Amino acid sequence: MQQVLIRKPHVIGKPFPLIEAQKKLTGMTCYAGDLETLPGMLHARVLFSTRPRARFQLKNLEDARQIPGVVALITGKDHQARMGYTIKDRELLAVEQVAYAGQPLAIVAAETLAIADAALARIEVHYTDLPAVLDIAQALAPDSPAVHPHYQQYPGNDALNARPEQNIAHALTFTRGDTEQAFAQADVILERTYTAAPLQHAPMETHGGMAQAQPDGSITMWMHIQAPFLQRRIIAEALGMRPEQIRIITGCVGGSFGGKIFVSIEALLAAIALHTNGRSVRLLLTREEEFGSVFMAPAMQARIKMAATQTGRLLGIQATYDWNIGASVDASLFHLQAVTLAGTGPYAFPNAEIHTNAIYTNLLPAAPLRGLGIAQIHWAIEQHIAELAEMLHQNPLTMRQWNLIKGGDQLFPNFTMHANGLETCGLQVLNAIKWKPTRPQQSETPAPPALKSDKKVGRGMALSWSPIILSDQCGSSITLRLDKDNLCDIVIDGVDIGQGLYAFATQLVSFEINIPVEWITVQPTDTAKHPAYWQASYHNLMWSTGHALLKATAQMKQEILRFVGALWNEPITGLDIVDGEVISYASRRKLPLMTLLTEGSGDGTPPPVFEIKAMYRPPNIDGAIDSLLQSFATTAYAAEVEVDETTGGVTILQLAAAVDVGHALNPESVKAQIKGGMIQSVSYTLLEEMVFEDGIPQAVNFCDYPIATTADMPRQLHPIVVEVPQRSGPYGARDLSNHVQAGAAPAIANAIYRAVGVRIRDLPITAQRIYDALQAKKKET
Amino acid sequence: MKHDIQLIINGDTRTLAVESEQTLLEVLREDLGLTGVKHGCSTGECGACSVLLNGEVVNSCMVLAVEADQADILTVEGLATDEALHPLQKSFIDHHGVQCGYCASGMLISAKALLNRTSRPHEDEIREALVGNLCRCGAYADIIKSIQVASRARR
Numbered sequence: 013m014q015q016v017l018i019r020k021p022h023v024i025g026k027p028f029p030l031i032e033a034q035k036k037l038t039g040m041t042c043y044a045g046d047l048e049t050l051p052g053m054l055h056a057r058v059l060f061s062t063r064p065r066a067r068f069q070l071k072n073l074e075d076a077r078q079i080p081g082v083v084a085l086i087t088g089k090d091h092q093a094r095m096g097y098t099i100k101d102r103e104l105l106a107v108e109q110v111a112y113a114g115q116p117l118a119i120v121a122a123e124t125l126a127i128a129d130a131a132l133a134r135i136e137v138h139y140t141d142l143p144a145v146l147d148i149a150q151a152l153a154p155d156s157p158a159v160h161p162h163y164q165q166y167p168g169n170d171a172l173n174a175r176p177e178q179n180i181a182h183a184l185t186f187t188r189g190d191t192e193q194a195f196a197q198a199d200v201i202l203e204r205t206y207t208a209a210p211l212q213h214a215p216m217e218t219h220g221g222m223a224q225a226q227p228d229g230s231i232t233m234w235m236h237i238q239a240p241f242l243q244r245r246i247i248a249e250a251l252g253m254r255p256e257q258i259r260i261i262t263g264c265v266g267g268s269f270g271g272k273i274f275v276s277i278e279a280l281l282a283a284i285a286l287h288t289n290g291r292s293v294r295l296l297l298t299r300e301e302e303f304g305s306v307f308m309a310p311a312m313q314a315r316i317k318m319a320a321t322q323t324g325r326l327l328g329i330q331a332t333y334d335w336n337i338g339a340s341v342d343a344s345l346f347h348l349q350a351v352t353l354a355g356t357g358p359y360a361f362p363n364a365e366i367h368t369n370a371i372y373t374n375l376l377p378a379a380p381l382r383g384l385g386i387a388q389i390h391w392a393i394e395q396h397i398a399e400l401a402e403m404l405h406q407n408p409l410t411m412r413q414w415n416l417i418k419g420g421d422q423l424f425p426n427f428t429m430h431a432n433g434l435e436t437c438g439l440q441v442l443n444a445i446k447w448k449p450t451r452p453q454q455s456e457t458p459a460p461p462a463l464k465s466d467k468k469v470g471r472g473m474a475l476s477w478s479p480i481i482l483s484d485q486c487g488s489s490i491t492l493r494l495d496k497d498n499l500c501d502i503v504i505d506g507v508d509i510g511q512g513l514y515a516f517a518t519q520l521v522s523f524e525i526n527i528p529v530e531w532i533t534v535q536p537t538d539t540a541k542h543p544a545y546w547q548a549s550y551h552n553l554m555w556s557t558g559h560a561l562l563k564a565t566a567q568m569k570q571e572i573l574r575f576v577g578a579l580w581n582e583p584i585t586g587l588d589i590v591d592g593e594v595i596s597y598a599s600r601r602k603l604p605l606m607t608l609l610t611e612g613s614g615d616g617t618p619p620p621v622f623e624i625k626a627m628y629r630p631p632n633i634d635g636a637i638d639s640l641l642q643s644f645a646t647t648a649y650a651a652e653v654e655v656d657e658t659t660g661g662v663t664i665l666q667l668a669a670a671v672d673v674g675h676a677l678n679p680e681s682v683k684a685q686i687k688g689g690m691i692q693s694v695s696y697t698l699l700e701e702m703v704f705e706d707g708i709p710q711a712v713n714f715c716d717y718p719i720a721t722t723a724d725m726p727r728q729l730h731p732i733v734v735e736v737p738q739r740s741g742p743y744g745a746r747d748l749s750n751h752v753q754a755g756a757a758p759a760i761a762n763a764i765y766r767a768v769g770v771r772i773r774d775l776p777i778t779a780q781r782i783y784d785a786l787q788a789k790k791k792e793t
Numbered sequence: 794m795k796h797d798i799q800l801i802i803n804g805d806t807r808t809l810a811v812e813s814e815q816t817l818l819e820v821l822r823e824d825l826g827l828t829g830v831k832h833g834c835s836t837g838e839c840g841a842c843s844v845l846l847n848g849e850v851v852n853s854c855m856v857l858a859v860e861a862d863q864a865d866i867l868t869v870e871g872l873a874t875d876e877a878l879h880p881l882q883k884s885f886i887d888h889h890g891v892q893c894g895y896c897a898s899g900m901l902i903s904a905k906a907l908l909n910r911t912s913r914p915h916e917d918e919i920r921e922a923l924v925g926n927l928c929r930c931g932a933y934a935d936i937i938k939s940i941q942v943a944s945r946a947r948r
Contacts, residue, residue, distance in 0.1 A: 029886055036894030037882045039829015039869040043895065046828040216833050216841055216895040216929050266831070266895030267929045299834040510893030510930055684889040684935050691931030714838035714927060722920040722933050729934050 023519045023529065024743055027680045031514035031534060032264065043266045044220040044236040045296050053222070054083055056284055056295040057128040058277065059118040059135060060305045061110040064374040064707025065144035065157075068110055068137055070118060076134040081127035084287035085120040091283050095250035095275065097242070097342040098171035101160055101181075102377065104250050104279055109142070111159060111339040112374050113708045114305035116277070119284045121293045144374040146707050148313050148334050151179040151371045159339055159372035172341065181341035181370040184352040184637065186424075189363030191319075194328025198319030202400050206316065206392035208775040209701035210336065211309040211381055212711070214719055217266020219277055219306055220296035223285035230257040231282050236265045237272045238507050240537050247279045251286070258282065259540040265509040269382040269692075272509075274343035276306045276379075303717060304709040308702050309381030310344060310370075311336040314392040319363075324406040326415045328363035331355050333389055337370045340377035344370050347380040349637050350479050353424075354386055357393035358434055358477035358646060359415045360423075374707050382689070383753030386478040387696065391775055394474035394758030399771065402452055408762075409442065409449045412475055424638030433672030433734035437648035438475050444668035444730035445650045447471045466657045469665070472762025473650045476754035480552055480747050482630040482642040488556035489542055489628075492521070492564040494572070495621040496610050499531040503541055506557045508534070511749050512681040513553055517561060519677060520742070524565035525572075526589045527605060554677075555642060556628055558742030564626035571622050576603060579613050643738050645751035646672045649693075649759035651726075655767040660783030662764060663727070664694060667756065670732035674746035679733065682748060686731040689752025695720035697757040701776055798862040802827070803871025811858040818842045818853040821868060829869040829898045833927070840926035843899035844868050850906045852925070869898035872905065880943045881905060890939030892930035899926045904940045913944050 035041045042048075061068070070087055077085050088105035095102050106115050118135060122128035145151045145159055156179065163169055163176035172182040195201055221235035231253075237243060240260040248255045265272060281295045297306070312335055319328040333351055337344045348368050355366030401408040417423065419431035442448065449471075491503040502521055508514040514534040522529045535541075569589060576594045577584040586598040594603045612619035630642075652666040669690050676682040699718045703710040711717035737744030757775060765771050770785035795810040802825060811820055821827045821844070830853060833841030837855040844853045845867035872879040881904050884890065891897045900923065907914055907922040914922070919937050928936065 030889065030891060032894070033886045033891050034878070034882070036891050036897050037869075037885050037901065038873055038878070039827070039898050041894055042828075043831070045832055214929055216839060216893070216927065217831070218833075265893060267893040269929065296832075299836070299839075510891075680889050684892065684932065687934045688892060688931035691933055692929070695931070713836055714834060715836075719927060719929060720931065720933075721925075721927060722923045722937070725920065725933055 022523045024523050024677055025675065025679065028515050028519050028678045030512055030681065031508065031518060041264045043217050043264050045217070047222050047234050049294065050224065050292040053292045053294055054121040054123065054288055055125040055128050056119055056121045056281060056293045057125065057132055058116050058280060058295070059132045060301065061106060061113055061115040061117055062708065063110055063139045063141055064113045064146065065142045066110050066139040067108055067142065068106070068117070068139045071136040071138060072134050076120070076131040079127060079131050079134065081123035082131045083121045083123070083291065084284055085118060085131060086284060086287055087118045093250045094166060095246055095279055096168060096340065097246060097274070098345065099168040099174070099342060100166045101163070101342070102340045104283060112376055114376050116280055119280045121284050121288050144707050145179060146373055146375065146704065148336050148371050151373050159374055179372040181337060181372045182345070182348055184348055184368045186352050186355060186366040187364065188361070189328070191328040191330050191363045191365045194319045194363035198327050199322040200400070200403055201317065201319050202396065202403065203317040204396060204773060206314045206395065206773045208312040208388040208391055210311040211696060211700050212303055212702050212717055213269040213271030213307065213309065213379070213381055214303070214717065215267030215269060215271055218297040218299060218302040219272065221278065221281060222292055222294045223281045224292035225285045225288070225290050227290065230259060231285055232259045232261065233278070233282060234261050234263065235278055236263045237278065238265065238268045238509055239273045240507070240539050241505060242273065243275050243278055244539050246275045247282050250279045251282060259538070262507050262537045265507060268509045270309070270380045271307050274379050300712045303712040305376070307343065307379035308338060308376045310347070310378035310385070312385065312388040314389065316392050316396045318396055318400055320400055320404065322404060324401065324404050324411040324414060326359055326361050329356055329361045330365045332367040332369070334369045334371055335378070335385070336373050336375065337378040338373055338375040341370050341372070343377060343379035346481060347385045349481055349640060350384040350386060351389050352637060353479040353641060354389060354477055357390060357397070358417050358475050360417045360421055375704060376709065382692065383750050386476065386751070386754040387693065387757060390474060390476040390754045391757045394476065394755065395761050395771065395773065398472065398762045398765070405452050407449055407451045408473065409438065412438065417477070424641070426636060426639040427641045430643055430738065431736050432644065432646045433736035434475060434477065434646035434648065437646060437670035437672055437732070437734050438473065440670045440732045440734065441648045441650035441668040441730070442473060444732060445471060445652050445666045447650060449473070467654050468657060468767040469652065469654050470763045470765065470767025471650065471652045472759045472766055473648065474755040474758040474762065476647045477644045478647065478751040478754055479644055480555065480642045481640045482552055482555070483640050486552050486556055487627060487629040488560040489625065490557065490560040490564045491542065491623065491625050492568050493621070493623045494568065494609060496619045498533055499609060500527060501533050501535055503535045503537070504557055505537050505542055506553045507537055511685060512678060513557065515678055515681060516554060517557065520558065520561050521565055524562065525569055527592045552642065552747055554745060554747045555741060558745070560626050560628035562742060563628060564624045567624045567626060568622060571624065572605070575620055643746055645746055645748065647751055647755050649755035651756070651759040651763040653760060653763040653767060655764055655782065657768055657786060660779035660781070660786060662698060662777065662779065662782065664760065665726065666728045666730065667694065667726040668730035668732060669752060669756070670734050671748060671752055672734040672736050672746070673748050674738035674741050675735055675744040676733050677743060677745050682733055683731045685749045686733070686752050687729055689749060690729055690731065690756060691720050691725060693753055693756030694724060694726060696776065697760050698776055699724065796859050798859055800861060801865040803868060813859060815858045816854050817856040817858050817861050820858040821853060827868050827870050831895055831898060833895070840899040840903065841896055843902040843926060845902055845906055848906070848909060850903050867902070867905070869901055872901060880946050881940065884939040884943035884946065885936070888935050888939040888942060890932060890936040892932045896926055896928040900928070900936055907940070908944055916941065
């Protein structure tokens with residue numbers, strides 16, 4: 013006879029504070045720059061190139077090495093190595109020729125920072141400039157020099173769909189139906205070009221870390237990064253070592269946004285540590301170096317052509333998305349897959365032809381920025397749809413609704429769309445800003461009058477979707493341990509970068525094993541303590557780690573019950589764990605787990621230690637990009653803006669974003685992520701542009717590269733959570749934080765158009781661009 | 794050249810010998826181990842290194858240590874007592890006023906200075922008080938809410 017016990021309200025779906033919040037708020041968190049230094053630690057500095065494409069020679073190297081206090085100084089000639097995740101298109105240190113301004117030429121380790129700086133200052137770099145390729149048009153021009161003339165000699169040269177002589181680093185295509193026929197049948201065809209500026213990840217904490225060679229020839233690295241296993245592999249390959257010979261210990265990350273996933277300066281730090289006789293070396297980048305020599309987020313140029321009927325039915329799309337990915341491609345691969353899969357926008361075009369091209373230039377290598385390019389492609393699509401609706405005198409909401417993808421739509425040969433809340437998201441954001449769109453010729457609820465007559469108010473919307481990709485590398489591994497010393501330890505291969513991963517892991521383990529959250533500690537990733545895996549890193553983190561944790565906790569519970577079952581001589585089917593106590597439904601016996609772990613079973617044997625290692629591997633895939641698809645996150649934005657016609661200045665009065673997260677496991681944290689994504693989106697939309705002059709980064713501080721402050725915040729923010737469960741996700745949840753990024757920019761652009769009648773098709777939407785467009789419009793009329 | 798200076802740090806008087814070119818930020822982090830004060834830009838643009846100097850918010854990367862001689866300095870480490878968190882810290886935890894956390898100590902310091910001046914600040918005043926503290930996670934809305942709630946709780 014089984015007793016029914018009601019489990020107390022569970023922690024899933026309930027507010028849960030961020031793990032480490034208290035440490036972060038009392039100044040006790042250890043970021044990379046706060047690492048306790050080891051005795052005899054040296055300071056490293058890097059010499060970066062100041063030319064985008066040139067042959068070069070380094071002079072006075074011996075003088076620099078002779079400066080007292082300089083312990084090691086290495087150049088590309090001392091340590092020739094190529095690195096990369098697929099194609100090895102980057103040099104550890106440039107050897108004869110630089111491929112971008114900001115490329116490392118030498119690294120020095122010295123007793124003090126001042127001595128390291130003095131050594132770099134002693135080196136003279138003699139450049140012989142070569143014609144550089146700086147933008148997409150230049151790169152694709154027939155007579156343009158190749159950014160990588162020796163591509164065919166690089167390891168991994170067959171990994172990608174590249175045409176290096178044309179500066180195409182990788183090209184992906186997706187087609188459905190027959191677009192030419194669609195265009196022949198269309199009532200209207202609209203063709204436009206849109207651009208988006210290169211950006212910066214701009215984490216508040218710059219890149220940095222510490223490394224030390226060990227007596228056995230291995231290297232231990234303390235690197236506060238997002239993807240330690242990925243970096244371990246790339247660094248090991250670059251240095252001719254086995255991955256196990258590189259140990260990466262992670263810690264708290266002061267913001268990443270995609271900039272701390274792929275290897276930038278980390279391999280250099282490992283290389284110099286091999287030359288310092290076992291002394292540890294620390295490298296911390298300055299803000300200028302962070303902006304000018306790590307990564308940029310790629311610039312986009314999109315050509316969009318859509319065909320529609322007079323009644324607003326979308327017939328076909330041809331879209332080409334060209335990305336300026338700088339001098340190295342491999343950090344951009346997920347980005348390219350994502351934008352290809354999402355390239356139609358969230359609309360069921362019967363005919364589609366999507367081309368995505370990654371284009372090499374002599375600029376900083378690109379790495380994906382939060383959102384994987386999804387923000388940029390919707391910048392194009394959602395303005396295009398709005399303009400098409402206007403041309404056809406259609407209501408911008410209903411025209412979108414007619415054409416929306418729906419659950420059950422067979423979108424790709426290997427993927428059928430799941431139930432989703434996109435339409436709900438759209439309706440909710442409109443409701444939040446109290447806007448009912450209508451056909452252009454009808455009068456709609458007027459926007460509230462602007463305070464001054466030269467200011468006009470307008471409202472706009474955008475829908476978006478964002479693929480959650482699970483490539484075969486995106487598994488996750490977990491070690492779960494219950495013992496006397498730490499009670500419950502979770503070692504997790506994903507890194508908490510402020511998004512709340514550790515809180516999620518704690519909630520899940522507490523709920524699944526049914527133990528108090530206070531017992532649980534999440535340990536930062538240490539590659540030496542983990543089953544090796546590529547690992548979950550960003551947009552699928554909750555998904556991959558969640559599945560691995562579900563496996564681990566199920567096994568852990570079985571393990572504990574088996575132990576107690578043997579002790580009590582009872583079958584485990586009658587046993588359970590409730591609120592941290594092992595109970596028997598049959599015999600009514602109880603044993604607090606805490607007692608078992610700390611005192612043992614009372615028979616004189618030492619307390620048991622339970623340890624489970626579990627791994628989640630994504631389903632086997634056949635290599636087609638659509639088979640990487642796990643799901644689509646869907647998002648809607650609505651904006652109400654005020655535009656000053658005299659200056660072109662924009663004030664965002666209201667911004668609403670709704671995201672279908674499947675199931676909000678930590679509702680306040682989900683809302684915090686949505687609000688953060690909204691602010692970041694406003695920042696990309698109105699303020700940010702990584703400026704280069706002749707290939708040399710110019711915006712290398714927060715004055716020249718402004719990011720949103722409290723002064724740039726919309727007056728009102730409406731974050732909205734929509735929950736249409738993802739059946740395959742942990743507790744029905746879907747990953748979130750990347751997917752908030754799409755839609756803010758086009759919603760704001762559409763609102764600006766409705767306010768003052770000008771369309772800005774280049775990001776960022778600066779006051780200057782609006783002003784110029786208004787002047788041009790005046791001249792026309 | 795070394796200079797002897799005296800600082801009152803979080804209530805404790807400390808005497809130090811500092812170089813002319815050392816910034817207050819360097820002295821706080823490296824000589825005094827107060828690593829809760831963060832380095833973000835070295836040029837006074839990001840506010841991660843904010844401390845209170847005689848009650849006023851300063852970017853400690855823009856102040857030479859010798860200039861701070863005899864000053865009363867409050868860093869994030871001095872907000873909580875042995876017994877309890879400061880109401881601002883508590884409120885930031887409860888209302889998700891922290892994500893990656895790198896800007897948090899500077900935010901708390903700017904908020905503390907504001908609440909010292911104005912016990913019940915309006916939202917606009919909070920926005921203005923935080924304008925020199927950058928947060929790339931974009932947590933501003935929850936930071937503002939955290940400060941509002943803390944200011945109400947204080948009364």
